[in-house]
Amino acid sequence: VGTSHTFRLVISLLSLIVCSSLFGNVLVLLVFQRKPQLLHVANRFVLNLLMADLLQTVLVMPFVIATTVPNVWPLDRRLCQALVVLMHLFAFAGVNTIIVVSVDRYLAIIHPLSYPTRMTPHRGTNLIVLTWLLSVLQSTPPVYGWGTIDFDQYHHFCTVVWSSSYSYSTAVSIFSFWVPVCIMLGCYWMVFRAARRQNALGASSGYTSRVRQRRFHYHCKAAKVVFVIMSSYIFSMGPYSVLSTISINRNSHVPQWMTSLAIILFFFQCCIHPYIYGYMHRSVRKEFLALLCGSFCQQIQPRTSGIDSCFTVTDGRAMHSHLPGAAVRVCSLRTWEEGTTSSSPTERRSKDSRKETTSMSFRAVSAMVLIFLAYPLTATKLAERQSCCWFLKERDILICQSKLHF
Known part of the structure; x- marks a missing residue:
């Protein structure tokens, strides 16, 4: 052999x-x-x-x-x-x-x-x-x-x-x-x-x-x-x-x-x-996705774009900035580190804070819907839209970058 x-x-x-x-x-x-x-x-x-x-x-x-x-x-x-x-x-x-x-x-x-x-x-x-x-x-x-x-x-x-x-x-x-x-x-x-x-x-x-x-x-x-x-x-x-x-x-x-x-x-x-x-490990897996998604977003970032429209979801809160003709939604990941609160009960988030975060995540999704309603896309423009991945859960929102041509 x-x-x-x-x-x-x-x-x-x-x-x-x-x-x-x-x-x-x-x-x-x-x-x-x-x-x-x-x-x-x-x-x-x-x-x-x-x-x-x-x-x-x-x-x-x-x-x-x-x-x-x-x-x-x-x-x-x-x-x-x-x-x-x-x-x-x-x-x-x-x-x-x-x-x-x-x-x-x-x-x-x-x-x-x-x-x-x-x-x-x-x-x-x-x-x-x-x-x-x-x-x-x-x-x-x-x-x-x-x-x-x-x-x-x-x-x-x-x-x-x-x-x-x-x-x-x-x-x-x-x-x-x-x-x-x-x-x-x-x-x-x-x-x-x-x-x-x-x-x-x-x-x-x-x-x-x-x-x-x-x-x-x-x-x-x-x-x-x-x-x-x-x-x-x-x-x-x-x-x-x-x-x-x-x-x-x-x-x-x-x-x-x-x-x-x-x-x-x-x-x-x-x-x-x-x-x-x-x-x-759930938290590490989410950060894996964040790193890979961030790398992907940088690759498809337009080099000669004018003003970008950013919709960032972080800590369960939606922050919406200017909306021009060519819009780019930036990936963001809400990471909930369960492992960091494993040792001490005082370090754990309370039930009320989790409910508040869930409510904030719901408001973030609602804001995204409003953006799509405010800027409708025709069938032709939909074909021009690049791929976008979504990961929506009760306390987690992962929005991969997608480029919208208006």
Whole structure:
């Protein structure tokens, strides 16, 4: 199976993973930069996970792709050792962060009253620093002689010689896969039991406060996101961990295609995390749409237009400016960050404010109808109108730019 055709396939898949990882991770980082209020404690952990994936993509994967072509390591042997250390460093940082997020969701759901005092922003920052310090300790033993790193000419990549140290190989397999999986499964089993109890309580009693119920459902939804990330970790790291355990035996012979598949799945987790998080997290998904819509609007912005008519919807309020002959409606997104109010009850918006926002959104839509009534379009002019996307919900309005020719 070790043909040049197989190597070309591996290079193509790894290159696709690099491009997808760069796009997804950078886009989520831009979302956090654009909306810093999303960076509450739980999302800081996710941001740390995405940073580890991005560093893995930028600093490690290009060299892995480069070594797939020749049969020898083209650079210095110390760089080969540094490459493997960095690869394990970012992988350990990722799994340690997933463990922290799993425990964080467990505390938020099982101990909701004491969670704000237990998981403060300062403590969250300390946990992030601790994950990196622990990752350094887990990834650098070969530098000090515990384990050996070399270029595997059969499989065409730098790797740990797993048969060189039985104790080190066993420790890596246990602490990089089996222990984290047991901790994650334990946390989510208790979260699952708590969710069932809460649902039973809510169905049998009418005194449960809606605020507490809403907070509980938010934490459960966040736990689902991390559960999917945990499942992707098992899917990605499982084959690599199993093959490293099998390779401890010097007489074992692992087919080349299995090793290539394990390496591809190992790096696949770097590109899947931002898409899982961006798709399942409502606030981040809205900011994704805002970024993409904003980019689209800039591309179709007329270069030689006179005066623009702007209709902006922000914070549920409609603001209408001058209306000339050539009108451009500017995209705007009302983002309701549920995640920013997960910790403290005082930070949550009251029911009255939500009703007020809904009323404002209704007035915004009414104002849009008035604009169309004031400036009717003929069938010919309707054909000249460029595409416009609408996203109207109870508390959310997304109006993509459309150009109207009057």
